Amino acid sequence: MLSPELLHALHNLPLAAKRAAEGFLHGAHLSRRKGAGMEFSQYRPYQPGDDLRRLDWRLAARSDRYYLRESDVDTSLTVHLVLDATASMNHPDDNGLTKLDYARLLLGALAYLAQQQGDAVGLTILHPAGLRHLPPRADARQLPRLYHALETAEAAGTFPTQETLAPLTARRQRALVVCATDMYEQDAEMERLLTRLRAASGEVLLLHLMAGNELNFSFRGAVTFEDLETGQRLQLNADQQRATWQPQLQQWLRATAQQARRHGFDYHQLSTAEPLTQAIREFLRRRDAMG
Known part of the structure; x- marks a missing residue:
């Protein structure tokens, strides 16, 4: 891989x-x-x-x-890919990839797998300026459309308003929703959206992206951290804060996973420093369970 x-x-x-x-x-x-x-x-x-x-x-x-x-009847599904394109997804890992870069590769690979299987695949990009939505289709031209939308997506701003998101859940359609996000929220807005999507579609695979340098806190010396969505800055000594950071991060990750599973999401935490293996495997398993 x-x-x-x-x-x-x-x-x-x-x-x-x-x-x-x-x-x-x-x-x-x-x-x-x-x-x-x-x-x-x-x-x-x-x-x-x-x-x-x-x-x-x-x-x-x-x-x-x-x-x-050799001979079997294919079953097809609707796969709805959701990309978090808020500003926090611009966070870069030590390998040079941002969370957005990783999400593009991941959702592109899942779109390819789904399209090859004959599934109808759609994409929604969450952006404060408005949703970019490609309705699910199974025709040969859909994959290039999805790739172009992913390639041109830029992360900026904060989460879209509830009014902006309303069309996503207005129509009930059985589908596998796959969301790539870093789960950085101001007021549980991603959680509310995914809860509504699960009610409308039936299944949500939540892929929680974390940068390797966040998980390992590989920063050294004096560092200025900036909230990419609010612009707020914090200066600290990374070596002195490492012991405090790790338990607080693990507590947040456990709480995030527990809350997601409580809502019925199929939750998986991923590191942008690791190959796409785990996410592809979980997608195939969840897809099969719906087939």
Whole structure:
């Protein structure tokens, strides 16, 4: 699985998304083991370039092994991708990637997987200036539209108003909602939106993005921290604050995870310093559970 910084260095989101998705599937089956009761005469191992619509997704979810079906009826779903494009997503990790950069790669890879499976895929970019919304479609031109919207997305400002968000939950449609966000909120606004989306669609996969330097507090010496959404600044000595930072961060992460699961979200914390492996695996499992 290529690292996120190598994928980003391609400067080509369609290629990076494809490499990430197919690299995960290829790497996942390298150490495959035949299980009892499987009719392997009906399957063959996945190879990069194969049509992903022929993958046995149920088998993949159970075993993390990837095989193509010889004959089976595909099921399709609606996948609604949601990107948090508020200013805090501009936070850079030590590898040079911002949370927004990582989210672009991640959602691009998930869009590729869903489109190859025949799913209708849509995208909403949350931005204070207004929503950028591409309704779910399954046609061949949808993937380039999604890539262009992700590539041109810029993080700025604070969370959209409730009036701006209202059209997202006005229509009830069964879908898998996948949200990439850092969960930095002023007043639980992301939590309220996802709660409404879950009521309207049925399933929410919440991918909580944290930079590696936030998780490890790898800062040194005198540092000026700036709230990217409010502009508020705080000067401190990172070496002196490290012991205090870590337990407070872990307390917040635990509370965030507990609250998300209490609302019925499928919650996963991700580090922008790590490959996209975990998020892709959880997406495939959740997609299969709805199939």
